[in-house]
Amino acid sequence: MNNNKNEVLLNGIWKENPVLVSLLGLCSVLAISLTIENALGMGIAFSFVLIMSNVIISLIRNIVPSEIRIPVYIVVVATLVVIVEMLMAAFLPALYESLGIFIPLIVVNCIILGRAEAFASKNDVFDSFLDAIGMSLGYTIVLIVLSMVREFFASGNITIWGNLQLSLPEKVKEIFADFFTDFFVKPPSAFILLGVFIGVANIINNSLKGAKK
Amino acid sequence: MGELITLAFTAIVIENVLLARFLGVCPFLGVSKKRDSAVGMGLAVIFVITLSSVVAWLLYTYILVPFKMVYMRTIIFILVIASLVQMIEMFIKKISPALYRSLGIYLPLITTNCAVLGMATLVADPSYTFLTALIFSFASAVGFLFVIYLFSTIREKIARGDVPKAFQGVPIALITAGIMAMIFSRFGVLNL
Numbered sequence: 001m002n003n004n005k006n007e008v009l010l011n012g013i014w015k016e017n018p019v020l021v022s023l024l025g026l027c028s029v030l031a032i033s034l035t036i037e038n039a040l041g042m043g044i045a046f047s048f049v050l051i052m053s054n055v056i057i058s059l060i061r062n063i064v065p066s067e068i069r070i071p072v073y074i075v076v077v078a079t080l081v082v083i084v085e086m087l088m089a090a091f092l093p094a095l096y097e098s099l100g101i102f103i104p105l106i107v108v109n110c111i112i113l114g115r116a117e118a119f120a121s122k123n124d125v126f127d128s129f130l131d132a133i134g135m136s137l138g139y140t141i142v143l144i145v146l147s148m149v150r151e152f153f154a155s156g157n158i159t160i161w162g163n164l165q166l167s168l169p170e171k172v173k174e175i176f177a178d179f180f181t182d183f184f185v186k187p188p189s190a191f192i193l194l195g196v197f198i199g200v201a202n203i204i205n206n207s208l209k210g211a212k213k
Numbered sequence: 214m215g216e217l218i219t220l221a222f223t224a225i226v227i228e229n230v231l232l233a234r235f236l237g238v239c240p241f242l243g244v245s246k247k248r249d250s251a252v253g254m255g256l257a258v259i260f261v262i263t264l265s266s267v268v269a270w271l272l273y274t275y276i277l278v279p280f281k282m283v284y285m286r287t288i289i290f291i292l293v294i295a296s297l298v299q300m301i302e303m304f305i306k307k308i309s310p311a312l313y314r315s316l317g318i319y320l321p322l323i324t325t326n327c328a329v330l331g332m333a334t335l336v337a338d339p340s341y342t343f344l345t346a347l348i349f350s351f352a353s354a355v356g357f358l359f360v361i362y363l364f365s366t367i368r369e370k371i372a373r374g375d376v377p378k379a380f381q382g383v384p385i386a387l388i389t390a391g392i393m394a395m396i397f398s399r400f401g402v403l404n405l
Contacts (some may be wrong), residue, residue: 027237027239027327031234031235048402074292075292079288086284101335108324114267187232187398189386189391191391192231195383198384198387199380
């Protein structure tokens, strides 16, 4: 039983990673992956909505008639997103500005409705809670790694939050000055890097499968 | 007039809804394997985006702002879009069964297309007038059709090519989209 719970939690991080394996919610991943600060902010907002929606939908799963379940899920998710929007606008206005329309767009993020439909509507509250945590972590980790790569290759710095910044020594930066390019800040790099990420994840998964056999 | 043309051209090519704004990437990857389905999806998207953005702009300007309910826009827009899509589906089914057969299967998918809610949220802003909101949303949707059609023709070719196993399907599609995005972004130097 305990093993089972672990599996539910860990599934989202690698084996069924919502971005790399299920290929859901790619819009926000592509758009938000510019700095770790944005990635963390988006990750927190997304996790809050996913965890709450999974728990709520799991709680009401026996009450809602199956014909109208999708509209009900959408209303639940939209309400949660409005709560997040208002909280962020009040407490983190700078971050709210830079995430822009991608906060309201959490409503139509396929991962959230997908987990509601595929998991929370069939499992009990605690399992749904664990599943949501695993999926949120999986999503946030991909977002952070992608942001790290993009910011590093664009400027040689990695901003974690506010003024907290890791950067290469100035000397090294001078030597590699031609190597950093603002290509990695522009939209095309997001598509290409995410494609490479998914490809590499496939290679790793295939070799893991091969090793098991 | 010139301004409107610039607005439309920018929305179609330079700031393409897919390649520069990252809206609607899920259906972009999902339905672009065949040319026919890409065109069907694109047409349905034009229909829904234009209509829902105009409705969103009207609701925003004449209801949400006067009654100070702007914070409710996400919930209201998603409900409006969902019921609008349902209505369009019933309407097309009644008016033209042939059109319904070619567009119908894409309509339910559109409710969760983030380009639709995204455009509605973008035009719900005091800086847009009715006319610019209409042109901007229509042109963006045309940009969606344009890119998804080009992309589907490329994908049909790639499907026959020799792609490493791990990169088949979505990874190579994303890389292709990246190269397309590079090309499209270069139109920015036209400096309209």
